[in-house]
Amino acid sequence: MRTASVRYVPEHRPRADALRNSDRIVRAAIAALRESGVAVPLEEIARRAGVGIATVYRRFGDRDGVIRACFETYFAEEVEPLALAAREAADPLRGLAEALGSIIDTLAAHRSLLTAAREVGAFTVTIAERFAEPLGEVLADAQRRGLVRADLLVRDLAAIVVMVLATDYRADHDDADQRRYLALLLNGIRPSADPLPRPSTTVRGSGQLNLH
């Protein structure tokens, strides 16, 4: 129930200070994850951001929400540009291979953030697919030239990143496995007689994150 004189505002843009705080919290959380590990308390993140802990929960719901936002921000700022760079390469297959390699390298270098993202289910094929979109035209180019099997999708490139990094789950080795298994998968995307089984029919956007 509301008075007639009050303008009804069904959806309203957040205030400037709310946006500023969200951004501060995400930056602080990324730094805190890096420096204090995945188990860093939210209180420390709030302190670093210069806000009260209640504000953290108010903006992001819970700890998982904070981590999701961190991962989304990092992905958009650091990973997507690497996908865009693939278009510069002369050979499209080389472009794809180098883009995938550099994306895997940067993700592996942000170990805590990646681990935290996995824990909250933010590092999925479906989510990675969104940021791999720029690889679409390079992939199409490679397919046109017969360098890559025709039934490969952008989603599969995202899956390659997820799969390779899955071998890196614990810190007990260097990144040799990543190079090895990326090579194995790149060997697998070459043209082949028998087609791949169909991918899952995931609804677009089902893995969506809300970033403030």
Next chain:
Amino acid sequence: MRTASVRYVPEHRPRADALRNSDRIVRAAIAALRESGVAVPLEEIARRAGVGIATVYRRFGDRDGVIRACFETYFAEEVEPLALAAREAADPLRGLAEALGSIIDTLAAHRSLLTAAREVGAFTVTIAERFAEPLGEVLADAQRRGLVRADLLVRDLAAIVVMVLATDYRADHDDADQRRYLALLLNGIRPSADPLPRPSTTVRGSGQLNLH
């Protein structure tokens, strides 16, 4: 300081009731994970096992230890036999493909346990490698016949299982992706001119679990 008359027992075999309780706890935990999900409280596991919660901590150290023991038990009892069955197949490549497929299927069917194992870092290439050992002779046979690239290792077969299941991280789709990416990887293990980069030089046993 101890009296001279007391026999010194530097390492001593656990008592029968301790062993019994460990086993009960693991069984109860596997059932509880299945029926109540990954977030099931340790109190519920203790209650199901008919022991006090202190005993759970005493036997396994912490929650992660319980989950590690569950996963190890499950792996030894359900997964390793599937690797052994690969030797029955007439065609070694078919045997490998079917073993990997069935291993992936059973792991995917135990979603909660797999998720929990991932959370505590118990589902790694190094650990899976231990149970994939029986695939070694089938792999060697396939290589002798030139069906599979010569530089493939048993460790790589374990990595294939880990990688394929990494695409299944959230429950928002059926197992179509698993079949697709297993096919992609099987396509990648065919003989090839350029060799794979060396694998990581993980020390044997570094991913060890202690099961009671």
Next chain:
DNA sequence: ACAAAAACGATAGCAACCTATCGCTTACGT
């Protein structure tokens, strides 16, 4: 059968996560 030692259940206490509330402050539209 019996004594020592190992294991046990119960419980108390601590830390982190999360929800909810409350009075104060800041941004924003008029």
Next chain:
DNA sequence: ACGTAAGCGATAGGTTGCTATCGTTTTTGT
């Protein structure tokens, strides 16, 4: 410039995971 409402910090209280302690029960070897 000013009133309103959105946002804020602080804080209290509940839940869970985990550690530590203590008196009691069970196993085990002789």
